[in-house]
Amino acid sequence: MPGSTTLSERETANIAAYIGKLDSATNAGQATGDPHKGEALYNSSGCSACHMIAGQGGSIGPDLSRIGAARGPTNLKARLQDPGANLPQVGDGPFGSRWTQYLMYRAVEKDGRAVEGVRVGEDSFTIVLKDLGGKLHGFRKPDLRSLEKEPGKSFMPSFKETLSAPQLDDLVAYLMILKSAQ
Amino acid sequence: MRFCRYVLTIVVSLLPAAASLLAQNVTYEQLLHADSTPQNWLMYGGDYKSQRFSRLAQINRENVRNLKPAWIYQPSRPLQPIESSAVVVNGIMYVTEPLSTVTALDARLGTKIWSWSAHLPDRIFTIGVHRSNRGVAILGDTVYAETLDAHLVALDATTGALKWNVHVDDNGQGYAMTGAPRVLDGKVIVGISGGDVGIRGFVDAYDAKTGKRLWRTWTIPAPGEPGSETWGKDMSGTGGAGTWGTGSFDPELNLLYWTTGNPAPDYNGANREGDNLYTNSVLAIDPDTGKIKWYFQFTPHDTHDWDAIQVPLLFDQTVDGKPERFLALANRNGFYYVLNRATGEFVAGVPFVTQTWAKGLDQNGRPIVLPNTEPTSEGTLVYPDGHGGTNWNSPSYSPQTKLFYVSAREIGAYTVAGRPKVNFPDFGGGGRNALPADDSYGAIRALEATTGKRKWEYKLLAPAEVSTLATAGGLVFCVSNEGNFFALDASTGKLLWDFTVGGANAESNLVTYEVDGKQYLIGASGNCFVSFALPDSNSSVRGKSPTKEPVHP
Numbered sequence: 001m002p003g004s005t006t007l008s009e010r011e012t013a014n015i016a017a018y019i020g021k022l023d024s025a026t027n028a029g030q031a032t033g034d035p036h037k038g039e040a041l042y043n044s045s046g047c048s049a050c051h052m053i054a055g056q057g058g059s060i061g062p063d064l065s066r067i068g069a070a071r072g073p074t075n076l077k078a079r080l081q082d083p084g085a086n087l088p089q090v091g092d093g094p095f096g097s098r099w100t101q102y103l104m105y106r107a108v109e110k111d112g113r114a115v116e117g118v119r120v121g122e123d124s125f126t127i128v129l130k131d132l133g134g135k136l137h138g139f140r141k142p143d144l145r146s147l148e149k150e151p152g153k154s155f156m157p158s159f160k161e162t163l164s165a166p167q168l169d170d171l172v173a174y175l176m177i178l179k180s181a182q
Numbered sequence: 183m184r185f186c187r188y189v190l191t192i193v194v195s196l197l198p199a200a201a202s203l204l205a206q207n208v209t210y211e212q213l214l215h216a217d218s219t220p221q222n223w224l225m226y227g228g229d230y231k232s233q234r235f236s237r238l239a240q241i242n243r244e245n246v247r248n249l250k251p252a253w254i255y256q257p258s259r260p261l262q263p264i265e266s267s268a269v270v271v272n273g274i275m276y277v278t279e280p281l282s283t284v285t286a287l288d289a290r291l292g293t294k295i296w297s298w299s300a301h302l303p304d305r306i307f308t309i310g311v312h313r314s315n316r317g318v319a320i321l322g323d324t325v326y327a328e329t330l331d332a333h334l335v336a337l338d339a340t341t342g343a344l345k346w347n348v349h350v351d352d353n354g355q356g357y358a359m360t361g362a363p364r365v366l367d368g369k370v371i372v373g374i375s376g377g378d379v380g381i382r383g384f385v386d387a388y389d390a391k392t393g394k395r396l397w398r399t400w401t402i403p404a405p406g407e408p409g410s411e412t413w414g415k416d417m418s419g420t421g422g423a424g425t426w427g428t429g430s431f432d433p434e435l436n437l438l439y440w441t442t443g444n445p446a447p448d449y450n451g452a453n454r455e456g457d458n459l460y461t462n463s464v465l466a467i468d469p470d471t472g473k474i475k476w477y478f479q480f481t482p483h484d485t486h487d488w489d490a491i492q493v494p495l496l497f498d499q500t501v502d503g504k505p506e507r508f509l510a511l512a513n514r515n516g517f518y519y520v521l522n523r524a525t526g527e528f529v530a531g532v533p534f535v536t537q538t539w540a541k542g543l544d545q546n547g548r549p550i551v552l553p554n555t556e557p558t559s560e561g562t563l564v565y566p567d568g569h570g571g572t573n574w575n576s577p578s579y580s581p582q583t584k585l586f587y588v589s590a591r592e593i594g595a596y597t598v599a600g601r602p603k604v605n606f607p608d609f610g611g612g613g614r615n616a617l618p619a620d621d622s623y624g625a626i627r628a629l630e631a632t633t634g635k636r637k638w639e640y641k642l643l644a645p646a647e648v649s650t651l652a653t654a655g656g657l658v659f660c661v662s663n664e665g666n667f668f669a670l671d672a673s674t675g676k677l678l679w680d681f682t683v684g685g686a687n688a689e690s691n692l693v694t695y696e697v698d699g700k701q702y703l704i705g706a707s708g709n710c711f712v713s714f715a716l717p718d719s720n721s722s723v724r725g726k727s728p729t730k731e732p733v734h735p
Contacts, residue, residue: 089618092686093616093618093619093644094619094644094645094663094686094687095567095569095593095616095645096614096615096616097593097616097617097618097619097622098616098618098619099618099619099620100618100619100620103620122643123643123662123664123665123666123682124624124642124643124644124662124663124664124666124668124680125662125666125668125677125680125682126682142677149620
């Protein structure tokens with residue numbers, strides 16, 4: 001590979017960070033379930049209330065239209081079992097870092113009203129949260145009584161107890177065939 | 183005659199910025215006493231002490247909440263960080279734009295008056311260097327600026343016409359220029375970038391009239407020279423020690439203080455045993471000869487890319503009844519240092535951010551390095567990261583509060599040692615992998631200047647790389663990484679005003695000035711310079727600007 005002659009320090013750091021973060025486990029595993037059964041489970045388990053596939057469904061959680069191209073079976077199964085512990089990260093943070101997506105916050109206003117939601121936008125002085133109903137709440141941080149991160153928490157329920165191991169495999173197999181936007 | 187005098191008076195009064203139409207004539211005497219003309223911002227850092235403090239007080243604690251944008255100026259070449267620190271003289275503002283453009287603006291209106299751009303070659307080597315520029319210097323009727331391809335140019339301050347252009351060094355070997363020059367009496371002092379790719383750093387002085395080089399001080403000694411014994415083998419041609427910040431000056435001591443960057447290759451010191459002088463140091467230089475009078479090295483044998491190019495801030499305080507001359511520097515390595523600037527003697531040093539690599543500093547200010555903090559092939563988690571506890575963006579100091587205001591970065595990284603590569607342009611020793619953004623944050627911290635003891639902090643979502651600016655209005659201004667301009671109470675750190683401009687990864691140095699009796703704040707975020715001022719009903723308050731209270735330097 002030829003040496004880079006025009007990249008800035010930041011650009012170089014971003015690329016290095018990106019390469020460093022390429023987690024081989026993200027795409028690991030083998031889909032062993034039945035995708036047709038998985039599709040039926042997807043529809044009967046209420047997933048579409050929050051997730052969108054090919055323009056159909058809710059918008060609380062990530063769009064899954066291409067999830068099979070972005071993630072592997074092992075990763076997807078872990079997310080179904082413990083969604084809050086496996087939140088995705090995106091690479092537009094400062095200095096080559098990556099922000100956590102769907103990170104939950106609890107904001108309490110000075111009059112005591114509280115909102116729990118996932119972060120959809122934040123800077124040093126403001127934050128916008130999306131609640132479980134999809135409603136957006138924008139706050140100025142100095143106006144809040146408290147603002148706490150809720151790491152490990154997710155609006156998405158765990159399917160660890162509600163689906164059997166074969167059912168989880170079927171659901172993963174279905175998600176893995178979602179490779180491109182329809 | 184009486185009529186003529188009357189007409190002239192009318193013309194001048196109708197053109198409050200009339201001086202802007204005339205030739206500039208900034209004298210060395212004016213530069214020596216820059217704080218006495220606070221309507222101007224005459225140089226990088228505001229004055230030779232680099233305190234980035236203004237005596238303007240029209241914008242103050244009581245009315246800063248009313249601050250509004252006055253104008254926005256968008257440079258012609260977007261998508262590169264704007265790092266310029268404006269210079270303002272008689273209502274004219276001089277800024278630099280990426281890549282190597284100098285622009286004069288009407289400081290009241292934001293209207294472009296002239297622009298000059300370097301004819302850059304198709305291929306420019308800026309490895310490890312932002313393709314940006316941090317501002318100009320002015321002396322007499324001439325504006326001085328550096329170009330990415332390592333030229334120093336002199337421009338007519340009224341028209342932008344090129345007066346002279348000197349080739350400082352070979353960009354084809356990695357030498358680049360991104361800094362703001364420092365002008366003294368008849369001299370232009372510049373540093374050099376490229377320390378990550380094996381240049382040999384230097385500080386140069388040029389004749390302000392002709393561009394003739396007066397002296398060059400190398401920052402890596404040649405074999406046999408003092409300091410050469412701190413390199414395991416001769417690396418004087420490629421050892422780094424860039425000088426890409428802007429130095430400070432004490433005219434009474436006649437000492438120029440210039441800081442240096444990291445040794446190369448950066449993250450692997452295997453083939454450069456020793457302290458590697460004069461990397462990561464501050465040099466006290468005789469500006470008449472270029473001779474190094476003393477030096478202080480902050481991070482000997484650096485393997486974490488902790489350039490010491492932060493602006494050396496000079497301040498005077500009476501301690502135990504004795505007047506003292508100090509040099510303060512919040513270093514990328516996470517420690518805040520206070521030195522005796524006459525001798526270089528270490529006075530105090532404490533961490534100002536989380537740092538995990540040193541047990542502390544010894545009695546001479548040398549770090550006591552902890553084991554297992556060196557970069558490894560697997561990566562070693564170390565705080566601070568390679569951009570450091572703070573970076574090139576200037577701190578400020580208020581003589582009123584006696585506090586040092588620094589943009590602190592609370593961020594660590596996995597530092598990775600790679601195979602040392604020493605054949606330009608394939609040069610380097612490893613790199614770093616950033617932690618998740620949600621595991622880091624930034625803060626504006628007010629430190630007691632003589633001790634480094636923290637007085638207050640204001641937390642930010644992300645580490646910021648924007649200067650602080652302190653004013654006699656009792657304020658400290660800054661910009662968050664996300665592009666929020668804001669003002670804090672200089673005594674308490676309480677948030678008093680903020681305004682969102684946006685533009686991720688804001689990098690700029692803030693400046694304040696006054697035109698026609700109105701105070702402005704200027705900074706950059708994203709692809710915009712934004713100037714703020716109070717609405718007319720606020721700015722018409724008389725007797726507020728500049729402060730009538732004595733300000734003790």
